[in-house]
Amino acid sequence: MNGKTWQQSYCQLRDKIIESNYTHLNQAQQKAVLHTEGPCLVLAGAGSGKTTMLVNRIGHMIRFGSIYRQNHVPETMTETEYKQLKEWYDLRDDTKTPMPLNLSRLLEYQSVDPSQVLAITFTNKAAREMKERVEQLLKGTCQRMWISTFHAACARMLRSDIHRLGYGSNFVIYDAQDQQVLLKECIKQLNLSDKKYSPRAVSGWIGKMKDSMVSVLESKKQNEKDFYNKQLANIYELYEKKLFQNNALDFDDLILKTLQLFRQHPEVLRYYQEKFRYVLVDEFQDTNKPQYLWVKALAEKHQNLCVVGDDDQSIYGWRGADIENILGFEKDFSETVTIKLEQNYRSTETILNAANQVVSNNRHRKAKKLFTEGLEGEKIAYCQCRNEYAEADFMVQSMQDLHEKGRNYSDFAVLYRTHAQSRVLEEAMMKAGIPYRIYGGTRFYDRKEIKDILAYLKVIENPKDELSLKRIINTPRRGIGDKTVETLEGFAVDQEKNIWEMLTETDQWKHRISSRAANSLSKFVHMLDKWIKEKNAYQVTELVEEVYSVTGYLELLKEEGSIESQGRVENLMEFISLTREFDQTAEEEKLEDFLAGTSLEAAVDSLGEEGSGVLLMTLHSAKGLEFPVVFMPGMEENVFPSSMSLKEGNEEEERRLCYVGLTRAKEQLILSNAISRTLYGFTSYNEPSRFMEEIPSDCVQNAGGNQESDHQQQDAFRKKLQRQRWQRKEMKPMETNSAPKHVGENKTLKTGQKVNHPAFGSGTVVSKVNEVVTIAFPGGGLKKINLDYVKLTVEE
Ligand SMILES: Nc1ncnc2c1ncn2[C@@H]1O[C@H](COP(=O)(O)OP(=O)(O)OP(=O)(O)O)[C@@H](O)[C@H]1O
Numbered sequence: 001m002n003g004k005t006w007q008q009s010y011c012q013l014r015d016k017i018i019e020s021n022y023t024h025l026n027q028a029q030q031k032a033v034l035h036t037e038g039p040c041l042v043l044a045g046a047g048s049g050k051t052t053m054l055v056n057r058i059g060h061m062i063r064f065g066s067i068y069r070q071n072h073v074p075e076t077m078t079e080t081e082y083k084q085l086k087e088w089y090d091l092r093d094d095t096k097t098p099m100p101l102n103l104s105r106l107l108e109y110q111s112v113d114p115s116q117v118l119a120i121t122f123t124n125k126a127a128r129e130m131k132e133r134v135e136q137l138l139k140g141t142c143q144r145m146w147i148s149t150f151h152a153a154c155a156r157m158l159r160s161d162i163h164r165l166g167y168g169s170n171f172v173i174y175d176a177q178d179q180q181v182l183l184k185e186c187i188k189q190l191n192l193s194d195k196k197y198s199p200r201a202v203s204g205w206i207g208k209m210k211d212s213m214v215s216v217l218e219s220k221k222q223n224e225k226d227f228y229n230k231q232l233a234n235i236y237e238l239y240e241k242k243l244f245q246n247n248a249l250d251f252d253d254l255i256l257k258t259l260q261l262f263r264q265h266p267e268v269l270r271y272y273q274e275k276f277r278y279v280l281v282d283e284f285q286d287t288n289k290p291q292y293l294w295v296k297a298l299a300e301k302h303q304n305l306c307v308v309g310d311d312d313q314s315i316y317g318w319r320g321a322d323i324e325n326i327l328g329f330e331k332d333f334s335e336t337v338t339i340k341l342e343q344n345y346r347s348t349e350t351i352l353n354a355a356n357q358v359v360s361n362n363r364h365r366k367a368k369k370l371f372t373e374g375l376e377g378e379k380i381a382y383c384q385c386r387n388e389y390a391e392a393d394f395m396v397q398s399m400q401d402l403h404e405k406g407r408n409y410s411d412f413a414v415l416y417r418t419h420a421q422s423r424v425l426e427e428a429m430m431k432a433g434i435p436y437r438i439y440g441g442t443r444f445y446d447r448k449e450i451k452d453i454l455a456y457l458k459v460i461e462n463p464k465d466e467l468s469l470k471r472i473i474n475t476p477r478r479g480i481g482d483k484t485v486e487t488l489e490g491f492a493v494d495q496e497k498n499i500w501e502m503l504t505e506t507d508q509w510k511h512r513i514s515s516r517a518a519n520s521l522s523k524f525v526h527m528l529d530k531w532i533k534e535k536n537a538y539q540v541t542e543l544v545e546e547v548y549s550v551t552g553y554l555e556l557l558k559e560e561g562s563i564e565s566q567g568r569v570e571n572l573m574e575f576i577s578l579t580r581e582f583d584q585t586a587e588e589e590k591l592e593d594f595l596a597g598t599s600l601e602a603a604v605d606s607l608g609e610e611g612s613g614v615l616l617m618t619l620h621s622a623k624g625l626e627f628p629v630v631f632m633p634g635m636e637e638n639v640f641p642s643s644m645s646l647k648e649g650n651e652e653e654e655r656r657l658c659y660v661g662l663t664r665a666k667e668q669l670i671l672s673n674a675i676s677r678t679l680y681g682f683t684s685y686n687e688p689s690r691f692m693e694e695i696p697s698d699c700v701q702n703a704g705g706n707q708e709s710d711h712q713q714q715d716a717f718r719k720k721l722q723r724q725r726w727q728r729k730e731m732k733p734m735e736t737n738s739a740p741k742h743v744g745e746n747k748t749l750k751t752g753q754k755v756n757h758p759a760f761g762s763g764t765v766v767s768k769v770n771e772v773v774t775i776a777f778p779g780g781g782l783k784k785i786n787l788d789y790v791k792l793t794v795e796e
């Protein structure tokens with residue numbers, strides 16, 4: 001014996017065991033993982049393992065508890081237990097042998113329960129990914145842990161306590177489109193012109209007010225003198241009033257109302273402060289003022305707040321995100337330990353060099369070192385194209401070349417400045433049969449029929465929701481015209497009642513509107529009233545099916561028989577698969593939970609996450625993600641940087657966005673610009689982007705070479721397509737030589753296979769998830785088809 005007590009040996013052994021769990025992390029990351037008690041700020045560049053660190057840190061707390069006291073021996077620990085630990089350590093095969101739970105408890109200072117952890121990420125996708133990674137690490141589920149976006153966490157808090165603010169706990173969440181509709185109403189009601197006060201601009205203005213937490217009263221005071229702004233403040237006031245009347249919140253409200261709840265009902269705040277002993281925030285650079293105050297309030301008691309971010313990746317300044325939050329953090333939390341991560345593990349040296357060079361042109365930034373031990377890698381490919389069609393062809397060609405060399409299409413991501421850029425590329429990819437998905441594109445939930453059915457459900461859940469009520473009152477048509485609705489609204493306003501309340505008191509209106517309308521209305525009210533009263537007796541799927549049939553919505557669409565209506569029928573069927581999944585997996589099959597989920601799935605599109613293929617998305621939504629090969633088209637002035645940002649003097653934010661884009665790539669970057677481009681119906685000629693010029697020339701290789709691709713080619717393609725369509729019309733599937741196979745019978749479709757749809761004609765399968773296949777139809781776009789409902793034939 002060398003005179004050491006077992007306690008000392010225990011401490012050393014414990015350090016060794018802990019370290020052996022984190023050999024895959026560098027020293028700085030380990031430090032951040034182990035520093036579980038007290039505020040911690042991790043500031044580091046792109047791809048330096050911030051998110052990786054956060055995931056490990058959560059896993060660490062759950063597995064080993066908080067072991068922040070370096071030389072601490074748990075009070076109840078005995079020598080026998082130490083010996084057990086030592087024995088396990090000496091006998092294990094390698095560092096990866098998992099430690100039995102009873103032993104891991106011997107390492108901790110205080111055990112941490114999953115329900116004590118709150119981890120905030122920026123997008124739903126990031127939250128899902130983080131959850132998956134933590135579950136992988138812990139080899140189990142972490143259901144009681146809150147890993148979510150700011151909005152989802154706030155919505156959850158409000159569901160249980162918003163009644164204290166006078167709202168019903170079944171409040172609905174209005175998305176951007178609902179917001180526009182409501183604003184239009186406000187503008188009309190105030191007799192203002194919606195040309196002068198466009199709902200879009202007004203919503204931007206109100207958003208800014210809310211981001212900087214200016215209340216209606218304050219905004220009225222601030223804008224007293226300016227006529228235009230004074231009206232804006234009036235719209236803001238009416239808008240807020242209407243939201244309240246509809247028992248609805250917009251996205252910004254989710255945070256603001258939670259803050260209000262904390263302020264007015266400190267016991268609620270105290271509850272969450274107690275509950276969440278550990279708070280973690282990813283992408284901290286993008287939090288705005290209300291979000292920061294929310295985090296700060298929650299972490300105030302325990303001070304165990306760990307935030308990670310990169311000031312060079314702050315890209316939400318336009319939504320009020322404030323880099324000052326990073327600087328203020330050290331002031332607000334005086335015990336903060338600041339940790340820097342300086343090694344990039346994601347990208348090749350060439351890519352990192354280019355990105356570092358570009359962002360170094362920004363004046364307002366904290367200087368940072370970022371190095372890689374990775375390979376130099378391939379040069380960045382760059383092509384200057386004649387127009388957007390040539391650019392799309394260049395990209396398709398590059399994808400095919402790389403695919404031939406062994407890359408999967410799912411290795412590629414195309415990151416563009418705005419969604420509008422995707423259309424031409426989509427066409428070219430469809431033509432070439434390259435599978436793709438759009439993230440956050442035309443969203444499933446934005447489609448008319450889905451909005452309609454959701455509106456029915458929203459009204460059933462919360463009849464006060466006038467926006468939804470008005471949406472469905474005459475959908476499908478039942479003879480209740482706009483006039484009647486306006487009259488009813490008038491009655492409701494006069495009597496300070498909600499429209500639904502008004503409607504249920506039949507005597508109030510029966511003799512004051514035409515008897516035909518009154519008749520229809522009575523039926524409508526009767527139908528809804530039944531669902532409202534009995535909603536808890538239904539599963540969501542049953543309810544939806546009943547709404548489809550009782551309202552006649554589905555039947556009418558089927559009868560319409562147009563291609564468009566068939567697409568709508570398919571979407572409604574797809575909606576049923578969504579409700580089924582909910583009914584099968586939800587803890588309780590409550591309609592309000594289903595609705596909350598759908599409102600928050602803001603950025604998920606119809607094609608789902610599982611599909612394979614090239615991923616198309618905006619630069620903004622690519623935050624935090626990584627891909628082997630990244631395409632960035634539209635590297636030209638007025639597109640990127642966007643003309644709007646230049647006008648508003650936001651060049652530096654655009655440059656950060658460029659930095660975000662470049663650093664998404666692990667191995668290869670392919671950039672391009674178009675000399676002329678038609679966007680939003682206007683053709684313009686633009687110089688290559690200034691960011692292009694900021695990339696050192698020795699990192700770049702010219703990949704030009706498809707300059708011949710021009711309008712002639714495009715015309716030829718269009719003509720070909722037209723011919724194909726004509727042929728399709730004339731030729732019935734039965735006339736092909738081989739007997740057609742019905743897919744419904746074998747369901748063995750593969751991606752790339754050619755199939756024939758009874759209405760849409762021939763197309764190519766681009767993805768398949770269970771019974772649902774996504775098919776690209778030339779000229780007809782992407783369609784999701786449920787094999788249970790539609791018979792496809794395979795083209796040989
Ligand atoms: N210590 C490490 N050793 C090797 N690879 C690592 C290490 N830490 C992280 N990585 C890998 O580096 C890549 C980038 O990590 P991560 O996404 O955590 O970085 P980040 O700092 O969050 O990036 P961003 O700023 O883009 O959000 C991932 O592929 C991750 O697996």
Ligand SMILES: [Mg+2]
Nearest residue numbers: 050051052624
């Ligand atoms: Mg990250």
